[in-house]
Amino acid sequence: MATTTAVGSEEHPPGSSEIQVVELMIAMRDGVQLATDLYSPVSPRDKIPILLNRTPYNKRNQPLVQLAGYFASHGYVVAVQDCRGRYSSEGRFTKYFNEAEDGYDTLEYLAKLPAGDGQIGMWGSSYSAHVQAAAASLNPHGLKAMILNMGGVADGWENSLRNHGAFELKQLVWAFQQAVEDNGALAKRGDLSEKGVLDWLSAWPFRRGLSPLAAAPDIERYFFRLATESDYTSYWQARGLNWKRYYQETADVPVMLLSGWYDAYCQSTFDNYLGLAQLKKSPIRLVMGPWVHGGIMRSYAGEVEFGQDAALPDFAWDFHLRWFDTYLKGSAKEPANPPPIRLFVMGTGDGHKDGNGRLYHGGYWMEPGSWPLPHTDFLNYYLHADGSLRSTAPTEPAAVSYLFDPRHPVPTIGASSASSQPAFASGAFDQRERPFNGNPEQGFFGSQAPYLPLKARPDVLVFQSDPLTADLRVIGPIRVTLSASSSATDTDFTAKLIDVYPPSSDYPQGFEMNLTDGIIRARYRASRSQGELLVPGQVYPFVIEPFPTANVFKKGHRIRLDISSSNFPRFDVNPNTGEPLGQNRLTITAQNTVYLGGSQLSYIELPVVLGLLI
Numbered sequence: 001m002a003t004t005t006a007v008g009s010e011e012h013p014p015g016s017s018e019i020q021v022v023e024l025m026i027a028m029r030d031g032v033q034l035a036t037d038l039y040s041p042v043s044p045r046d047k048i049p050i051l052l053n054r055t056p057y058n059k060r061n062q063p064l065v066q067l068a069g070y071f072a073s074h075g076y077v078v079a080v081q082d083c084r085g086r087y088s089s090e091g092r093f094t095k096y097f098n099e100a101e102d103g104y105d106t107l108e109y110l111a112k113l114p115a116g117d118g119q120i121g122m123w124g125s126s127y128s129a130h131v132q133a134a135a136a137s138l139n140p141h142g143l144k145a146m147i148l149n150m151g152g153v154a155d156g157w158e159n160s161l162r163n164h165g166a167f168e169l170k171q172l173v174w175a176f177q178q179a180v181e182d183n184g185a186l187a188k189r190g191d192l193s194e195k196g197v198l199d200w201l202s203a204w205p206f207r208r209g210l211s212p213l214a215a216a217p218d219i220e221r222y223f224f225r226l227a228t229e230s231d232y233t234s235y236w237q238a239r240g241l242n243w244k245r246y247y248q249e250t251a252d253v254p255v256m257l258l259s260g261w262y263d264a265y266c267q268s269t270f271d272n273y274l275g276l277a278q279l280k281k282s283p284i285r286l287v288m289g290p291w292v293h294g295g296i297m298r299s300y301a302g303e304v305e306f307g308q309d310a311a312l313p314d315f316a317w318d319f320h321l322r323w324f325d326t327y328l329k330g331s332a333k334e335p336a337n338p339p340p341i342r343l344f345v346m347g348t349g350d351g352h353k354d355g356n357g358r359l360y361h362g363g364y365w366m367e368p369g370s371w372p373l374p375h376t377d378f379l380n381y382y383l384h385a386d387g388s389l390r391s392t393a394p395t396e397p398a399a400v401s402y403l404f405d406p407r408h409p410v411p412t413i414g415a416s417s418a419s420s421q422p423a424f425a426s427g428a429f430d431q432r433e434r435p436f437n438g439n440p441e442q443g444f445f446g447s448q449a450p451y452l453p454l455k456a457r458p459d460v461l462v463f464q465s466d467p468l469t470a471d472l473r474v475i476g477p478i479r480v481t482l483s484a485s486s487s488a489t490d491t492d493f494t495a496k497l498i499d500v501y502p503p504s505s506d507y508p509q510g511f512e513m514n515l516t517d518g519i520i521r522a523r524y525r526a527s528r529s530q531g532e533l534l535v536p537g538q539v540y541p542f543v544i545e546p547f548p549t550a551n552v553f554k555k556g557h558r559i560r561l562d563i564s565s566s567n568f569p570r571f572d573v574n575p576n577t578g579e580p581l582g583q584n585r586l587t588i589t590a591q592n593t594v595y596l597g598g599s600q601l602s603y604i605e606l607p608v609v610l611g612l613l614i
Contacts, residue, residue, distance in 0.1 A: 012104050019072045023088075027079070027493065035059065035088030036106070039072040040115055043346035047117040049144075049328035050110050051076045053124045054103060054131045056083040056093065056178070059320055072320055075329070081106060085129065085218065094222045096153070096161075096240035097131065102556045103135025109141030120343070121324045125149040125294065126418065128577060129265075132242065133272070136253070137246035145327040147320060148417070150263050152395040154271035156241040157232050157528060160264055163529070164545070165521025166492060166571040167227055167582065170264065170419035172204065173197055179216035197443065198423055201569050205582045211463060227572075228520075228582040232528040243268075247275040253325045254283045260291025261516070262301045264418035266547040267575060270477075274371065277340065283327075286371075287312075288550070289344040291362060292426040293418040302414055302427025304513060305358040309365065310344055339367035341489045345475060346515075347552030355356050361428070361513065363552075372476040375610045381465070381559065383594065383602040389463040389561055394597035401594075402459045402564075406573045406587040409458060409566035411446030414514035416547050417496040423569055431455070431512040431562075446568055451510065454562065461594060464500060464560040464584045472553040476607025478516055478542040482563065483600035488590035489533040490523045492565045495544040497604070499551055500558035512560065513566040518546035519571050522573050523578070532554035533578045539595060562603050565592055 006217040020042050025033040037059050042047075051071050055064065059080040065149040068078040084102055085093030103122075111118050120142040122132045129151025136143060153160045161168060176197045200211060205227070213220035229235050239246055255276060259269035265287070273286040289296065290306045299311040312319060326334040342365060349362025368374065381389050385398035414429035423436070423445035431454045432449035455462045495518050501511040520542050523531035534540065553559055566573050595601050 015321065019069050025105055026109050028084070028102055030092075032084060032089075032091035032538050034081055034084060034090070034102060034106065036079050037068070038070045039078040039080070041072060041075065044075070044115060046117065048075050048077055049119040049121065049324070049326065050079060050113065050116040050142075052079045052081070052110060052120055052122045053128055054081045054083055054099070054106065054122075055124065055128050056086045057127070058082065058087045070317060071321070074220050075112070075462065076324070077113065079106070087434075088310070088609075092218050094218070095140075095226075096134075096156070097222075097238060099131040099239075100134035100138055100239040102137040104140045107135060107140040107142050115428050119328050120424055121143045121145040121147075121328050123147040123149075123320055123324075124151070126151045133243045136251045137243060137249055139249060139251045143251045143253055145254045147323055147508075148272070149258045149296065149315075150260065150265050152243060152257070152265065152268060152271075152272050153241055154268035154275070155244050157236040157548075159267045161226055161241065162230070163519055163571060165230060165524035165581075166519045166574070167230075167533070168264070169201060169204065169572055170417055170421075170424060171223065171226055173202060173419050173421045173424075175213055175219050178202070179213055179356050182216055183220065197380045197421065201423065201445075204572060205584060215270060218402065224582070227413045230581040231530050232288055243272060244275060246278055250276065250280075250312065252280045254285075254323075256287070256323055258287045258289075260293070260295065260301070261273035261344075261547070261549055262290070262292045262414075262416045264293055264416055266416055270548055273341075283340070285338070285340055285342075287342045290346050293539060294420070297494070300356075300358055300424065300427075302429045303358050304361045304428035305349075305354050305356065306344070306346060306361055306363045307349070310363060339369060341369070341371055342367050343475070343550050345473070345550045345552060347554060350601075351501050351504055351507070351511065359430075359501075359507070359513070372607055373609050376476055376607045377610060378431060378476075378605050379608050380603045380605055383463045383561070383563070383596050387463055387597050389465045389559060389604070392399045393601055394602070397598035397600065398596045399593050400461055400596065401591055402461060403589055404459050404565035404576065404592050406450070406566070407590045408574050409446065409568035409573045410454065410457060410494070410564050411444050412567055412570040413444050413454060415567070415570045416516065419569060428513050428515070430507075455512070459563075459564055459566075461563040462560065463563070464558045467502065467556050467558055468553055470555050472559070473551075473609040474553060474606050475550040475609045478518075478546045478550045478607070479590050479605040480518065480541045480546065480606070482544070482602045482604070483539055483595040484542050484593060485533075485539045485595075486522065486534055486590050486592045487536050488588060489536060490521070490531075491534070491576050491590045491592055492519055492521055492571075492574040493542050493544060493592070494519045494564045494567050495546060496562040496567070497549065498560040498562060499517055499547060501559050502556050506573075515551050515572075516546040516549045518544040518566060519567060519579075520544045522572060534584060563594060565590070
């Protein structure tokens with residue numbers, strides 16, 4: 001059942017005089033009612049399709065109000081709903097949970113609306129993409145098309161929430177931000193300010209009930225579950241956290257998936273595309289650009305410019321209408337039989353500094369028929385004791401050691417993140433420490449004087465190729481295999497792939513541009529079901545899976561691989577003690593060793609694409 005309340009005219013989007021808006025309270029299966037604004041043309045001539053956006057960020061936020069009005073003015077009934085426990089909706093909010101059932105119940109209700117024709121499309125970014133995946137996994141009636149932008153958690157343990165055992169600290173920032181959103185009075189607290197969040201980032205792990213999150217019990221409850229449930233238990237198999245497990249049951253409808261090379265959901269988007277495309281008959285499309293989370297309408301990421309063609313300026317408006325008009329109205333605004341994949345290949349630019357002070361890296365779009373691309377050779381580049389990266393393996397045994405002190409982690413300088421907090425420095429950056437002042441294009445959280453390049457740190461192992469004699473196109477999944485040991489019972493190993501520009505007049509010291517990175521928590525080297533501590537000094541194989549990438553390493557550039565044991569605050573810092581994760585009270589310095597020759601090889605596998613692909 002639903003109750004209806006008229007929404008005041010001040011909520012109408014500009015120029016929407018022909019749109020009427022009412023608020024519904026839609027009952028879920030457990031009786032909780034979710035507040036839903038319904039936008040529709042005043043006098044539709046026929047029954048029309050419905051579009052649904054479910055959000056934890058307030059259904060009355062102005063951009064969403066305007067977008068809903070825009071879609072309604074183009075012949076749709078548009079429903080915008082506050083998720084359970086958020087803003088005007090009843091119930092308790094538990095991030096990622098309840099969204100499958102709540103989405104299903106909402107779709108079932110909307111499919112029966114008299115004004116609708118029974119067809120429903122869902123759209124949304126980030127969390128509003130996650131909820132689409134969860135609902136679709138239950139194959140609800142009426143769902144006929146979706147656009148998931150930078151979201152849809154494929155496997156939250158593997159990446160997005162945790163990352164191969166490590167915890168993604170963007171979740172802590174999100175929790176702090178939502179605590180303030182839930183309770184305006186908390187905004188006056190200094191420890192919940194933007195600076196306060198940074199202080200608490202540095203203090204992690206803290207105790208349940210002993211942090212500012214205690215003032216928002218529901219948020220504290222789900223946050224600590226995410227942060228401390230480190231084994232791959234049944235918790236991580238819920239629909240809202242693991243779409244992979246439910247691809248087979250998912251509705252067979254046209255799906256548009258979008259993400260960016262510098263987005264936290266890059267890997268999830270590829271997983272979702274591959275998983276759905278091989279099971280479903282409906283069109284499944286993937287678009288991957290050089291974007292950070294939420295940056296799809298910009299042509300740059302961090303301090304690197306990719307060219308105006310890299311942006312999708314019509315994304316919020318006409319891009320959506322073309323998709324929904326095609327699959328809900330049959331207007332064929334989408335091309336017939338388009339290539340299923342559209343990728344932006346970064347690189348080919350001349351590396352000058354543009355008028356905005358960004359390095360011009362450039363790039364181009366391509367439309368391959370499959371992923372990985374045809375004509376891809378997966379080539380191993382081996383780590384050598386002299387710091388070189390070569391296609392030939394070292395024959396003589398060798399090893400390189402470093403000390404990893406959790407109290408002084410390697411700062412994140414560019415990342416694939418979903419946090420708006422500047423400390424996370426989403427995007428591409430020159431790999432040099434700079435004083436942090438709240439602007440990631442001027443400095444980085446955790447940097448320390450004398451602010452040298454990361455390659456100067458004693459806890460970063462650097463391996464790089466000779467200058468390339470020809471362009472090299474690296475497009476596809478990345479895999480790093482290390483033979484390594486530690487003096488500790490648990491530690492981390494990290495890997496970062498970098499495109500090294502030679503010195504130029506604009507960049508006399510060159511420019512070392514991060515492309516992708518990854519991490520493995522040592523206790524989960526063999527199985528994620530249950531952590532197994534290391535035997536100190538014993539050599540193990542470790543596999544690190546950075547996100548895929550697409551980049552042209554130009555002639556004269558170098559390919560570089562950095563190996564270390566921390567990347568903070570992108571990931572939490574391993575205390576090296578073997579204590580339960582997220583609950584340690586101690587830290588110790590570990591001596592970590594990477595083995596480089598003989599029967600103990602370490603290497604990166606790069607997808608090198610041959611032939612002419614434009």
